[in-house]
C-alpha cells in the first residue's frame with residue numbers, strides 16, 4: 001500500500017476513535033456542568049440498579065453497542081443519548097481529519113517543524129470542536145451557557161495564532177497582530193448578534209454572550225478557511241447565526257440554535273474544503 005494512503009487512513013481512524021473517547025468525556029461535562037459539579041470525581045454506576053460499572057462497561061460507544069443498549073447487571077435500557085453524542089463527536093473528528101489530511105504529513109517526518117505546526121494546529125482545532133459540542137448540548141438541555149465551557153474554544157484559538165506565528169517566524173509582533181484579528185472577529189460577531197437582538201426587540205444577556213463566544217473561535221483557525229478568506233466566512237456566519245438567534249430567542253426552537261450553529265460551521269468546513277483545495 002502507498003505509504004501516504006496508509007498514513008491518511010491511520011490519521012483518520014486514530015482521530016475518529018479519539019473523538020469517540022472525547023465524546024464520552026463530553027457526556028460527563030454536559031451532564032455535570034449545569035449541576036455545578038466537578039468533571040473528574042464520582043464513579044459511574046447504572047442509573048437503574050446502582051451497580052458500579054466495570055472498565056469493560058465503560059468503553060465509549062462499543063460497550064453500548066456490545067450490550068445492545070442494556071445494563072449488563074439488571075438489563076434496564078441505557079439511554080442511547082450517550083452513544084449518540086460519542087458517535088457524533090467521532091463523526092466530527094472523522095470529517096475534520098478527512099478535510100485536513102495534510103495535517104497528517106507530520107507523521108511521515110517528525111523532524112519537520114512546519115508539518116509539526118500544521119499537526120498542532122489541527123489538534124487545537126479538534127479540542128475547540130469538542131468544547132463547541134459540549135456548549136451546543138448544554139444549551140440544548142438547559143438553554144444556558146457556561147463560560148468554563150466557552151473558554152475551551154477561546155484558549156485553543158489563541159494558542160493556534162501562536163503556533164502559526166512561530167511557524168512563520170513572525171515572533172511577538174506577528175502574534176499580537178493575529179491576536180488582534182482574533183479579537184476583531186470574535187468581538188465583531190458578538191456586536192452583530194447584539195445589534196440583531198436589539199432590532200428584533202430581544203434582550204442580550206450574559207448567557208447569549210457565552211453561547212456566541214463558543215462557536216466563533218472555531219472559524220478563526222487558519223487551517224480552516226485559508227488566511228485571507230477568514231473575515232468573509234465570519235461575516236456570513238455572524239449574520240446568519242445572529243438572525244437565527246434573534247428570531248428564535250425565548251421560543252421553543254431556540255434550544256436548537258447551538259446545534260444549528262455547529263452544523264453551519266461543519267457546512268463551512270466542507271465548502272472550504274471543496275473550494276480551496
Ligand SMILES: [Zn+2]
Nearest residue numbers: 046049071074
Ligand atoms: Zn443496571
